[in-house]
Amino acid sequence: MxxxxxxxxxxxxxxxxxxxxxxxxxxxxxxxxxxxxxxxxxxxxxxxxxxxxxxxxxxxxxxxxxxxxxxxxxxxxxxxxxxxxxxxxxxxxxxxxxxxxxxxxxxxxxxxxxxxxxxxxxxxxxxxxxxxxxxxxxxxxxxPRYPDPAYPGEFDGEILHVRDYKSADQCRDKRVLVVGGGNSGCDVAVDAVRTAVCVHHSTRRGYYYQPKFIAGKPTPQWMMELGNKFATKEETLAYIEEVFRLAGYDGTDYGLPKPDYPLDAAHPVMNSLLLYHIGHGDIAPKGDIARFEGKTVHFRDGSSAEFDLILYATGxxxxxxxxxxxxxxxxxxxxxxxxxxxxxxxxxxxxxxxxxxxxxxxxxxxxxxxxxxxxxxxxxxxxxxxxxxxxxxxxxxxxxxxxxxxxxxxxxxxxxxxxxxxxxxxxxxxxxxxxxxxxxxxxx
Known part of the structure; x- marks a missing residue:
């Protein structure tokens, strides 16, 4: 030694x-x-x-x-x-x-x-x-981290964590459920749209979705350049939220739950396409999962659907x-x-x-x-x-x-x-x- x-x-x-x-x-x-x-x-x-x-x-x-x-x-x-x-x-x-x-x-x-x-x-x-x-x-x-405690029941289809996701080819001709509302979950759901039969996206809460560009600039740059334009942080956040809403990035306009926290109280979800695809019916938003039964996934809102592949984007x-x-x-x-x-x-x-x-x-x-x-x-x-x-x-x-x-x-x-x-x-x-x-x- x-x-x-x-x-x-x-x-x-x-x-x-x-x-x-x-x-x-x-x-x-x-x-x-x-x-x-x-x-x-x-x-x-x-x-x-x-x-x-x-x-x-x-x-x-x-x-x-x-x-x-x-x-x-x-x-x-x-x-x-x-x-x-x-x-x-x-x-x-x-x-x-x-x-x-x-x-x-x-x-x-x-x-x-x-x-x-x-x-x-x-x-x-x-x-x-x-x-x-x-x-x-x-x-x-x-x-990889999975939901803890695990959802009741057994899922008979294919299960992947985003760690093992390499391309949309893995979703080709499959009914796909993406679980998790962070950046990885949103990005993969958007990516899967190109090849999957259908894509559902399960999240537990409401999120703020931020576009990647505002006024021709990357959104974080646009935010930084606001500087001290407003007297308080609350006024600044309210202005940002209103700009996002006018740009079409308010999830509640697409039937999604309203976040129960301030804009800056969670890691930002930067995605310009998730709400676009929800609005076009390419991605079906769902709430939390209640249980599995074969290839059927039952959701807490009482609905259910069949899937071939579950992609966990759960951290x-x-x-x-x-x-x-x-x-x-x-x-x-x-x-x-x-x-x-x-x-x-x-x-x-x-x-x-x-x-x-x-x-x-x-x-x-x-x-x-x-x-x-x-x-x-x-x-x-x-x-x-x-x-x-x-x-x-x-x-x-x-x-x-x-x-x-x-x-x-x-x-x-x-x-x-x-x-x-x-x-x-x-x-x-x-x-x-x-x-x-x-x-x-x-x-x-």
């Missing part, structure tokens, strides 16, 4: 893993990055088991705030790039900042074991080393198969992480990328990476700033907007992006107290 006494191990080669690696490398911190697959990409690596892409998939966040600010996407990319373009961008990012040279591919982490002075990391490829600091970035979309659960779960403190079904990243009871491991927020990748990726860099500098320097932060994370309860969001499994790790970034910057400044510039040391 080798001893990497001044090195950080990063587990995961998706966008967050390479984003953290870039900041650490540029800040003078040595890294080893371990990726299960043969190349970078994470959920965008459609040819690998970790990929969550399908043939027609495009981003739901626009180019302008998905790209990292100092590494823009190519000018010929459209406002909403497709998954091939996103994968190419991620890999070009890794290449530009020397991350390939620090990566171990086909290196599935088998175990991460706590030791007195760090973590012993072993991979199935034969790596065996001790690291003083580990960053876990193996992604949110790991293990994922966090999974750290290499780590003893009892080492972490848990809050319900997810680890209790300060700033959604830092265990309160462990100081030498960070979990990055385990958060949902209404915004693009770029700003969050940069800020998270710089937080990890400052933490690593403080950790290796055993600085006064580190001592302040370790004390603060046990007692502080920064407002991340958590109580504003609806009560659902996926919203347990939803955050107000701007509040989160502001707090990460504040605690980063705390960590900076007395932290050495390791990049300068490395150059000497």
């Amino acid at each position: 080798s001893d990497k006494s001044r090195k950080v191990a990063i587990i995961g080669g998706g966008p967050t893993g390479i984003g953290v690696a870039r900041e650490l490398i540029e800040g003078g911190i040595e890294v080893d990055l371990f990726e299960t697959e043969a190349d970078f990409g994470g959920v965008w690596n459609g040819d690998a088991p970790c990929g969550r892409t399908y043939r027609s998939l495009h981003l739901i966040s626009p180019k302008f705030n998905t790209q990292v600010p100092d590494f823009p996407m190519p000018e010929d990319y459209p406002p909403y790039p497709d998954h091939h373009q996103m994968l190419a961008y991620i890999r070009s990012y890794a290449k530009a900042f020397g991350i390939y040279e620090r990566a171990h591919f086909n290196a599935d982490v088998e175990s991460l074991t706590k030791e007195a002075d760090g973590w012993r990391l072993k991979t199935r490829a034969g790596h065996d080393a001790r690291y003083p600091l580990v960053v876990v970035a193996n992604g949110l979309q790991r293990v 994922y659960r966090r999974d750290f198969p290499f780590l003893d779960a009892s080492l972490l403190e848990w809050k319900g079904a997810i680890p209790d992480l300060f700033l959604h990243s830092t265990p309160r009871n462990l100081d030498d491991i960070l979990f990055m990328g385990f958060i949902n927020a209404a915004g693009g990748l770029g700003d969050g990726l940069k800020t998270q990476g710089q937080f990890v860099l400052m933490y690593a500098r403080a950790w290796f320097g055993k600085t006064p700033g580190l001592e302040r932060f370790l004390a603060a994370k046990k007692t502080d309860a920064p407002d991340l907007g958590q109580t504003h969001f609806i009560d659902s499994y996926r919203h347990q790790w939803e955050a107000d992006l701007w509040k989160l970034l502001a707090h990460m910057r504040r605690y980063r400044e705390m960590l900076a107290e007395g932290a050495p510039d390791l990049k300068g040391e490395a150059a000497q």
Whole structure:
């Protein structure tokens, strides 16, 4: 076993893993990055088991705030790039900042074991080393989650989770029921229309549906440009809702239930075509499922229909198969992480990328990476700033907007992006107290 006494191990080669690696490398911190697959990409690596892409998939966040600010996407990319373009961008990012040279591919982490002075990391490829600091970035979309408790009865047709959805060919000539109202459920329902005999879409609540463009601009950009046009947040949200309604994106106009929460209290559903297809009869909206009986699905409203295929778009659960779960403190079904990243009871491991927020990748990726860099500098320097932060994370309860969001499994790790970034910057400044510039040391 080798001893990497001044090195950080990063587990995961998706966008967050390479984003953290870039900041650490540029800040003078040595890294080893371990990726299960043969190349970078994470959920965008459609040819690998970790990929969550399908043939027609495009981003739901626009180019302008998905790209990292100092590494823009190519000018010929459209406002909403497709998954091939996103994968190419991620890999070009890794290449530009020397991350390939620090990566171990086909290196599935088998175990991460706590030791007195760090973590012993072993991979199935034969790596065996001790690291003083580990960053876990193996992604949110790991293990499919199904309705819990399960619906009564047995369904005799085909069952798929969106994890395994690759193209509309899987729906060809089938009667399809899509279960789940998030972005994946809506996008897949729209995609299935092209080949299925019929498509039904089952959701448990009302949703706000946002078009991808308003006034010729990506909707998030249009929202940002509203700035301080209105005196209060409530006036701003009311204006946005009215614009959406006039543009034809009020679900109640199509017979769907009215949301029982404010517009900004749930992760946005960005889809320009779901309501269009409902209005044309291509997608039949349904409420929650009551029970299964052979190929017949009975719904809570008393109706029923027969289906050949059920597609569950019901999310994922966090999974750290290499780590003893009892080492972490848990809050319900997810680890209790300060700033959604830092265990309160462990100081030498960070979990990055385990958060949902209404915004693009770029700003969050940069800020998270710089937080990890400052933490690593403080950790290796055993600085006064580190001592302040370790004390603060046990007692502080920064407002991340958590109580504003609806009560659902996926919203347990939803955050107000701007509040989160502001707090990460504040605690980063705390960590900076007395932290050495390791990049300068490395150059000497």
